[in-house]
Amino acid sequence: xxxxxxxxxxxxxxxxxxRLSCAASGRxxxxxxxxxxRRAPVKxxxxxxxxxxxxxxxxxxxxxxxxxxxxxxxxKNTVYLQMNVxxxxxxxxxxxxxxxxxxxxxxxxxxxxxxxxxQVTVSS
Numbered sequence: 001x002x003x004x005x006x007x008x009x010x011x012x013x014x015x016x017x018x019r020l021s022c023a024a025s026g027r028x029x030x031x032x033x034x035x036x037x038r039r040a041p042v043k044x045x046x047x048x049x050x051x052x053x054x055x056x057x058x059x060x061x062x063x064x065x066x067x068x069x070x071x072x073x074x075x076k077n078t079v080y081l082q083m084n085v086x087x088x089x090x091x092x093x094x095x096x097x098x099x100x101x102x103x104x105x106x107x108x109x110x111x112x113x114x115x116x117x118x119q120v121t122v123s124s
Contacts, residue, residue, distance in 0.1 A: 001025075001026065001113075002024050002025060002026045002028070002029070002032065002098045002112075002113040003024065003025040003026070003113070004022055004023070004024050004025075004096050004097070004098060004113055004114065004115035005022065005023050005024075005115055005116070006020060006021070006022045006094065006095065006096050006115045006116065006117060006118040007020070007021050007022075007023070007118055008020040008021050008118060009094060009118030009119045009120045009121075010119075010120070010121070011121045011122075011123065012086055012120075012121070012122055012123070013122070013123050014086060014087055014088055014122055014123065014124050015085060015086065016086050016122070017082070017083060017084045017085075017086065018083045018086065018120060019080055019081070019082050019083070020036070020080065020081040020083065020094055020096075020118060020120070021078055021079075021080055022034070022036075022078065022079045022080075022081075022096030022115060023076075023077060023078050024077045024078070024079070024098060025077070026077075029074060029077040029098075030053060030054075030074040031053050031100065032053055032098040032099060032100060032113075033050060033051065033052050033053050033098070033099050033100065033101070033105055033110070033111075034050065034051050034053075034070075034072060034079040034096060034097070034098055035047065035048075035049065035050040035051075035096065035097045035098075035099070035105055035110070035111055036048040036049045036050070036070060036079075036081045036094060036095070036096055036097075037094070037095045037096075037097060037108065038090075038092035038093065038094045038095065038120075039092055039093050039095070039117075040089075040091060040092040040093075043092075045095070045108060046061065047061050047106045047107065047108075048060070048061055048064055048068065048081070048094070049061065049064065049068055049069075049070040049081060050070065050105040050106065050110075051070045051071065051072050051079065052105075053100075055071070055072055055074075058070050059105055059106060061106075063089075064083075064090075067083065067084050067085045067086075068081060068082065068083050068084070069081070069082040069084075070082075079096060081094070081096075083120070086120075086122045087122060088122045088123065088124045089122075090120060090122050091120060091121050091122050092119075092120060093117040093118070093119050093120075094117060094118050094119075094120050095114055095115055095116075095117045096114075096115045097111035097112075097113060097114050097115070098111060098112065098113040099111035099112045099113070100112065
């Protein structure tokens, strides 16, 4: 079992930055692939970024590539999402997720555990 708690969301102006954190409970955090997803109002949940268990590979949605960076600190059981050059269309509830599947990290089905989310609002 893994419990995930996101933090770091808030209100920011377009062009600004935020860093989201996701703290995980349990001793096996380092064995989980981690992902960030988001859901905007009246939209489906969508993939944002993912990182493999050892940090060796990262993956990004085209819409955030070059602006967002996912990283992890296995010693702190935490995964981060650094978000730069934020746009109003980045406004959403951001979730982190953990999973052990070898593939499908860009899909919700690739993860077993989810946090409750942290709200990011970008004003124009």
